[in-house]
Amino acid sequence: MAEEVKAHITGVVFQITAKAGDSVAAGDPVIVLESMKMEIPVEASRAGVVREIVVAEGQTVQEGDTVAVLD
Amino acid sequence: MWPPSRRPAPTDPLLSSVLVANRGEIARRIIRACRALGIRSVAIYSEADRDWPFVTDADEAVAIGPPPARESYLNIDRILDAARQARVEAIHPGYGFLSENWRFAKACQDAGFRFVGPPWRVIQQMGDKVHARQLMAAAGVPVVPGSDGAVDTIDQARDVASRIGYPIMLKAAAGGGGIGMVQVAAESALDAAFAAAQRRARAAFGSDALFVERFLEAPRHVEVQVLGDGHGRLVHLHERECSIQRRHQKLIEESPAPNLPADLKSRLTTSAVAGAKAVGYENAGTVEFIVIGSDFYFLEMNTRLQVEHPVTEEVTGRDIVQAQIAIASGDALHWQQDDIRQGGWSIECRVYAEDPAKRFLPSPGRLARLVLPTGLGIRLECGVAEGVEVSVHYDPLLAKLVASGSTRDEAIARMAGALDASVFDGVKTVIPFERRVIESAAFRAGRVHTQMVEEGAFNG
Numbered sequence: 001m002a003e004e005v006k007a008h009i010t011g012v013v014f015q016i017t018a019k020a021g022d023s024v025a026a027g028d029p030v031i032v033l034e035s036m037k038m039e040i041p042v043e044a045s046r047a048g049v050v051r052e053i054v055v056a057e058g059q060t061v062q063e064g065d066t067v068a069v070l071d
Numbered sequence: 072m073w074p075p076s077r078r079p080a081p082t083d084p085l086l087s088s089v090l091v092a093n094r095g096e097i098a099r100r101i102i103r104a105c106r107a108l109g110i111r112s113v114a115i116y117s118e119a120d121r122d123w124p125f126v127t128d129a130d131e132a133v134a135i136g137p138p139p140a141r142e143s144y145l146n147i148d149r150i151l152d153a154a155r156q157a158r159v160e161a162i163h164p165g166y167g168f169l170s171e172n173w174r175f176a177k178a179c180q181d182a183g184f185r186f187v188g189p190p191w192r193v194i195q196q197m198g199d200k201v202h203a204r205q206l207m208a209a210a211g212v213p214v215v216p217g218s219d220g221a222v223d224t225i226d227q228a229r230d231v232a233s234r235i236g237y238p239i240m241l242k243a244a245a246g247g248g249g250i251g252m253v254q255v256a257a258e259s260a261l262d263a264a265f266a267a268a269q270r271r272a273r274a275a276f277g278s279d280a281l282f283v284e285r286f287l288e289a290p291r292h293v294e295v296q297v298l299g300d301g302h303g304r305l306v307h308l309h310e311r312e313c314s315i316q317r318r319h320q321k322l323i324e325e326s327p328a329p330n331l332p333a334d335l336k337s338r339l340t341t342s343a344v345a346g347a348k349a350v351g352y353e354n355a356g357t358v359e360f361i362v363i364g365s366d367f368y369f370l371e372m373n374t375r376l377q378v379e380h381p382v383t384e385e386v387t388g389r390d391i392v393q394a395q396i397a398i399a400s401g402d403a404l405h406w407q408q409d410d411i412r413q414g415g416w417s418i419e420c421r422v423y424a425e426d427p428a429k430r431f432l433p434s435p436g437r438l439a440r441l442v443l444p445t446g447l448g449i450r451l452e453c454g455v456a457e458g459v460e461v462s463v464h465y466d467p468l469l470a471k472l473v474a475s476g477s478t479r480d481e482a483i484a485r486m487a488g489a490l491d492a493s494v495f496d497g498v499k500t501v502i503p504f505e506r507r508v509i510e511s512a513a514f515r516a517g518r519v520h521t522q523m524v525e526e527g528a529f530n531g
Contacts, residue, residue, distance in 0.1 A: 010435050011463050012139075036424070036433035036467040060463065 002051060005068040007042055007061045011035030016057060018068070022050045030068045031055065042067055085400045086110055086160045086185065091129065092150050093165030095454030096470055097376070098125035101163050104392035113157040115150060117143035119462045125454065131157055138464045144168045147175050151182050161185035161399055167466060170375040171198055187399040189299075189353045189374050196350055197372040201244045201282050207369045210349035212342045215361070215368040217284035225265045231283045232261065241265060243272035244280035251275050252319065254286055289520040290361040292316065292370070293328050295343035296383045298394055300404035301353040307340045308383050308391070309413040314519040315508055317431050322524070323505060324379035325418040326386045329479060329517025335365055346372070355380070355395050361521075378421065378471070381452060385417035385475045416482040417475040420490060420505045424467040427504035434499035435463045442494035448475045448485045461498050469495060479517070483509050504529065 011033030018030045029041035031053065048070035055067045088111040091101045098114060102125065105112035114129035119138035126132045133153040136143040143149065145168055154162055162179050164170035164187070176191035188194070197203045201220050208214045216235040221244045222228045232239045232255070241264060243251035253268040255261055269279040292313045299305035312328035313321045328336070343358035346369065357377045359370040380391045389411065398404060425431040441457040453470035455461065461469065472493065474486035490506045508514050508529045523529070 009432055011433070035435060035463045036465065038433055040432065 001071075003046065003048065003070045004066040005030050005042060005044055005070060007033060007063055007065050007067050009033060009035055009040060010063045011040060011061065013055050013057050013059045013061060013067075014039055016053055016055075017041070018044075018050050018053065020050050020052055024048060024050060024070070033061065044068075044070060046070070085402075086396060088113065088157070088159040089161045089163050089187065089396065090115065090150075090154045090157060090159040090184075091125075091163050091165065092144070093163075093168055093170075094120055094123065094125060094144060094465065095468065096125075096452045097165040097167075097378070097454075099128050099454060100452055101165060101392055102128045104390065104396060107390075108393055108396060110396065111159075113153070113159050115144070115153050117464075119460070119464055122456075123454065123459055124456045133157055138462060140168065140464060144465075147172075147178050150175075151178060151184075154179075154182070154184055159184065161187055161396075163187040163396070163399075164375065166373075166375050166378055171373070173198060185399050187354065187395050189356060190351070193350055193352060194374045197374050199244065200242065200246065200371060201280070203372060204282075204369065206350055207346045207372075210346050212346040212358075212369045213367060215284045215287065215370075218282045221280040221282050223280075225262060228265055228281070228283050229258065229261060232258065235283070235285045238286040240284045240286045241268035241281050242284060243268070243276050243278070244282055245276035245278045246272060287361055287363055287368075289522060290314075290363050291328075291519065292321075292359065292521050293331065293339060293362045293367070294357050294359040294373075294377075295340050296377070296380070296391070297343055297347045297352060297356050297358060298391070298398070298404065298406070299347060299352045299354065299356075300398050300402065302403040304404050304406075305344060305348050305352060306404070306406050306408045306411060307344050308387050308389060308411055310336060310339060311379055311382055312517075312519070313379060314521050315514070315524060316521050317524045319521075321379065321421065322423070322501060323418065323420050323508060324382055325416065325479075325482070326382040327413055327416065329519075331362075332365070335362070335367070339367055342367075342369070354398050355391050378468070379419050381450060381471065381473045382417040382419050382475075385450065385473060386413045386415055387411055388414070415475055415477045416479045417473060418479075418482045418486050418509075420472045420474075420486060420509075421468055421501070422470040422472060422493070422495065423501045424461050424469055424495075424498040425501055426499035427501050428499075431501070433463070433467055435461050435467075436498045437461070438469075438495060439497035440494055441496075442492065443470075444472065444489035444492035446485065446488065448482070449473070449489050450475070455495075469498075469500065483515065 014034035015032040114132040169175035173195035179186040273279040296308040315323035450473040476482040
């Protein structure tokens with residue numbers, strides 16, 4: 001069952017901390033957003049394997065945008 | 072409208088033109104000071120700020136690049152190009168961005184512009200937190216128990232920690248603003264914390280040098296505004312209390328500091344002046360202290376205009392930004408220490424685009440509706456206008472509400488009304504949180520410390 005990881009705030013992708021194939025636990029950061037001089041991790045909502053990171057460093061994402069897909 | 076300031080009579084003509092290397096409310100504040108002095112002001116702006124009010128406030132404006140700060144407000148070459156293009160005499164850095172970057176101050180000077188701030192060597196000295204601490208200690212200013220200099224190894228850190236006692240703080244030697252600090256509760260946590268602090272320091276400041284300090288429980292943050300003219304005169308403009316903070320950054324400030332005994336206040340201002348004189352300080356600066364009981368310790372010196380300078384202006388009737396420009400023009404400061412009195416009470420609430428219900432997460436967006444408070448004792452330093460986009464690229468400070476009165480209670484009552492009357496629709500702001508703070512029994516009694524917000528003291 002695939003699950004989309006969505007950004008909870010608007011920001012610029014500062015860092016990608018997981019890659020396709022990585023196993024993540026609930027609460028692990030998948031990417032880090034930079035917004036208003038703060039670095040904010042976007043975390044996996046459940047444990048799983050990263051199928052795809054759908055954003056690139058430097059890209060602006062809006063609140064609610066999908067940033068990664070977990071299997 | 073604050074009381075008219077008594078600007079020093081110029082001995083030389085003032086500067087004719089100033090480029091403001093900043094944005095938002097502080098750019099507007101500096102432009103206003105220029106206008107009052109008859110000085111031509113030049114704004115610089117990134118593509119994201121095209122529609123912001125500071126751009127049209129200025130006499131001229133120069134576009135300097137795309138939204139990311141490193142390509143605009145942090146880009147020294149582009150700022151100097153704009154200064155040459157606009158043929159200005161001086162550059163005012165405001166706060167944040169390049170204001171405490173000694174390389175920028177030196178580059179301004181090398182390119183033939185006056186820098187509205189202290190000499191670059193002083194910025195460099197105070198920017199190195201270890202060196203600053205040593206200089207202040209040598210000047211007789213109390214410093215927090217800790218390492219004399221940077222510690223290079225975990226073993227050195229462990230030695231210092233066992234001498235001064237846990238809990239301790241690991242701080243980036245090149246840091247400031249609370250960035251890169253790691254608290255260590257006990258020796259068992261030191262190894263992991265030391266590695267984390269080094270990593271953060273390297274990432275944020277390009278240097279992993281750390282120093283160790285004792286962590287102080289429930290301290291107050293009290294700071295002293297100083298002003299030096301480079302002709303041998305250095306005065307203080309009394310103190311500010313700035314203990315209401317989140318993420319080690321201030322939310323609410325006031326002057327005077329409540330419940331500050333006269334002898335403690337006198338020792339603070341005397342230390343601030345002694346420390347600033349010892350480093351040959353010029354222009355406006357702030358010496359920050361932490362206060363515990365009747366003890367106080369040097370925290371750091373901010374070698375720039377401070378966000379919260381308006382509360383000091385309100386209680387002293389002195390225009391600090393105009394004084395900065397006069398000093399940068401080469402004027403001698405004719406202010407006598409004994410004439411600088413602190414009258415009444417003034418409180419500032421910073422309006423940040425952050426959601427207090429979500430642990431102060433940033434809240435960018437378009438400002439759909441803006442209503443600003445007014446009334447007796449209310450002063451606004453507002454960077455935004457209705458319809459502007461509050462972008463992800465910059466600090467979330469939108470505006471500062473300043474309420475003053477003859478007593479603290481009067482200032483608090485006016486602030487409550489100002490917070491209630493403010494509307495910043497389209498983004499979340501910290502206003503509802505600040506409303507709870509100023510209503511709280513602890514704040515009303517002036518019993519505040521820097522860890523209260525994070526301890527959840529105001530979560531109603």
